Amino acid sequence: MRKPLAVVDIPAPDPAAPLYDRAATQIPSIAEKVLEAFFARSATYRQLPHQLVDREITEAVTRHLQVFLRALREQRPPAPEELDMQIATAVRRAQQGVPLDIVLSTYHVAATVGWEAMAAVAEPEEIPDLLATVPALLRYLSVAVPAVAGSYLAEQQALHAERREAGRALVAALLTGREAEPLAERIGLELSSHHVVVAIRVEAPSVADGADARLAVHGLVRRLRAELPKHALSALDHDGGTVLLPTTEEGLDQELEDSAELVRALLTAAGTGLIGGIAAAETREDIPAAARQAADIAELAQRLGRQPGAYVLDDVLLEYQLCRPGPGRKRLARVMDRLSEHPDLVHTLRTFINSDHNRHRTADELHLHRNTLNYRLRRVAELTGYNPADPTDIRLLSASLIVHDLRT
Numbered sequence: 001m002r003k004p005l006a007v008v009d010i011p012a013p014d015p016a017a018p019l020y021d022r023a024a025t026q027i028p029s030i031a032e033k034v035l036e037a038f039f040a041r042s043a044t045y046r047q048l049p050h051q052l053v054d055r056e057i058t059e060a061v062t063r064h065l066q067v068f069l070r071a072l073r074e075q076r077p078p079a080p081e082e083l084d085m086q087i088a089t090a091v092r093r094a095q096q097g098v099p100l101d102i103v104l105s106t107y108h109v110a111a112t113v114g115w116e117a118m119a120a121v122a123e124p125e126e127i128p129d130l131l132a133t134v135p136a137l138l139r140y141l142s143v144a145v146p147a148v149a150g151s152y153l154a155e156q157q158a159l160h161a162e163r164r165e166a167g168r169a170l171v172a173a174l175l176t177g178r179e180a181e182p183l184a185e186r187i188g189l190e191l192s193s194h195h196v197v198v199a200i201r202v203e204a205p206s207v208a209d210g211a212d213a214r215l216a217v218h219g220l221v222r223r224l225r226a227e228l229p230k231h232a233l234s235a236l237d238h239d240g241g242t243v244l245l246p247t248t249e250e251g252l253d254q255e256l257e258d259s260a261e262l263v264r265a266l267l268t269a270a271g272t273g274l275i276g277g278i279a280a281a282e283t284r285e286d287i288p289a290a291a292r293q294a295a296d297i298a299e300l301a302q303r304l305g306r307q308p309g310a311y312v313l314d315d316v317l318l319e320y321q322l323c324r325p326g327p328g329r330k331r332l333a334r335v336m337d338r339l340s341e342h343p344d345l346v347h348t349l350r351t352f353i354n355s356d357h358n359r360h361r362t363a364d365e366l367h368l369h370r371n372t373l374n375y376r377l378r379r380v381a382e383l384t385g386y387n388p389a390d391p392t393d394i395r396l397l398s399a400s401l402i403v404h405d406l407r408t
Contacts, residue, residue, distance in 0.1 A: 010135060011131070014132070022121050033117060041109065045057075045106075063085045065110075072132075090148040094159065171234065174284065192247060194281065197242065200298070201298045203273035252282070260310040279293040297312065319406070332399050332403045339383055345379055348373065349380050351366055
């Protein structure tokens with residue numbers, strides 16, 4: 001049977017303990033050892049400028065040790081104002097792009113090195129004073145680490161918001177053909193020569209009774225942004241927007257394939273209807289035209305009732321051409337205008353076209369007797385002058401129906 005562990009009696013810190021006085025005199029050398037440990041464990045800190053290390057980081061470590069010893073003697077956690085320098089340093093690390101886990105790990109490195117240095121100068125009779133530092137050190141970390149992490153994250157969120165707004169401004173400049181280089185430099189981005197443009201159209205998210213519609217919209221936008229690759233430039237809102245995918249001449253075809261996968265991922269994340277129109281820009285000057293084309297493709301697919309997903313120009317090529325203004329479009333529109341007072345005939349013709357001109361399938365789809373279907377198709381021919389049974393005429397009727405759908 002195992003013996004119960006002995007209870008260790010940890011005394012309260014003695015404010016007048018000589019050990020703490022000697023530790024205070026060791027702060028400069030302890031700070032040097034802490035920095036050595038930082039550099040040994042983190043390549044990020046090794047990449048920082050020497051001037052920064054010599055001044056700011058050394059001062060911050062020294063301040064930590066001083067605050068800890070003061071709080072230890074006074075048997076209290078650090079006061080908020082005592083952490084101002086540490087918080088300011090953490091904010092600068094966020095601005096410099098040092099990861100949060102690296103920033104927080106330095107506190108534990110400093111605590112370990114500092115405590116080991118204190119233990120090295122402790123006399124045997126000072127072991128109780130050394131033990132008294134353990135709960136005080138944990139108490140210090142329990143206050144300092146959350147305070148520093150909170151300030152770091154707040155600064156990081158502000159930086160992300162600023163970068164996102166700068167990114168939106170950059171997207172707007174590229175889409176309108178305005179000068180974009182200064183905006184790109186602001187976010188540290190080198191502009192690419194080629195881009196894939198994805199125009200996104202999203203249906204409004206469904207909201208349960210009593211739910212907050214604004215939260216649903218914000219959640220939708222966050223889910224969409226989370227799916228974007230790191231190199232994407234985007235301007236997305238609750239109803240969609242535009243995504244620019246920078247690439248090279250050699251990588252354009254692959255980026256086009258990847259953009260279709262991206263739309264499918266966005267569709268899954270949205271949890272509602274989403275259509276993406278895709279077009280390529282082979283120069284930065286081509287981006288506005290490619291964006292208009294991508295937006296037209298997405299709008300066409302949506303208005304034609306196509307299934308959610310990704311579409312390129314070839315997927316709606318006929319419809320895209322038919323929606324261009326001109327005398328041919330006007331004449332095509334007049335054909336279907338002759339059926340404007342007969343919606344049942346329009347519906348019958350649409351079903352006949354969608355059924356590959358198969359009368360049996362059309363009759364079953366419409367729940368009509370075959371004779372009734374034949375009568376309706378004859379009426380279409382009489383009113384329009386084009387016979388649905390004629391291969392040439394049915395192509396023209398199909399085109400006229402597309403123009404009719406795009407007008408409504």
